[in-house]
Amino acid sequence: MRTVPTIIIIVVLLLGGSLTTYIYLQSTAQTLTTQLENIEQSISVQNWPDSEMKLNTTQHQWIKTQTRWTILLDHQEIDAIDISLKRLEKYVQTHNLSLSLAEISTVKQLVEQISNTERFTLSNIL
Numbered sequence: 001m002r003t004v005p006t007i008i009i010i011v012v013l014l015l016g017g018s019l020t021t022y023i024y025l026q027s028t029a030q031t032l033t034t035q036l037e038n039i040e041q042s043i044s045v046q047n048w049p050d051s052e053m054k055l056n057t058t059q060h061q062w063i064k065t066q067t068r069w070t071i072l073l074d075h076q077e078i079d080a081i082d083i084s085l086k087r088l089e090k091y092v093q094t095h096n097l098s099l100s101l102a103e104i105s106t107v108k109q110l111v112e113q114i115s116n117t118e119r120f121t122l123s124n125i126l
Contacts, residue, residue: 021072022118028065029115036108043100051092059085073114081110
């Protein structure tokens with residue numbers, strides 16, 4: 001008779017942990033996306049000093065986020081974001097407009113992809 005309450009408690013804890021993880025991933029992904037959109041706006045008007053400053057801030061935020069995401073996500077996805085951010089940094093430093101815009105679009109897509117793959121949908125469960 002004790003097994004039923006134990007199973008219920010375990011299921012509730014697993015669902016609660018999954019929901020908490022999902023909410024955390026969504027909020028941090030949204031924060032990163034917003035920061036990347038701000039950088040994109042600065043790059044679009046070719047305000048390179050502002051772009052570099054915002055990118056620096058975003059990279060510091062990413063380092064904090066990355067350490068937590070490493071526990072929750074596949075490392076290949078995190079590595080792809082890392083590589084893309086490094087490329088973006090070099091493109092912004094060299095004031096390359098077209099490559100900077102292309103790379104920031106890639107980083108945004110990678111971040112959005114993580115939030116989409118962790119969403120509670122039937123296709124992600126199956």
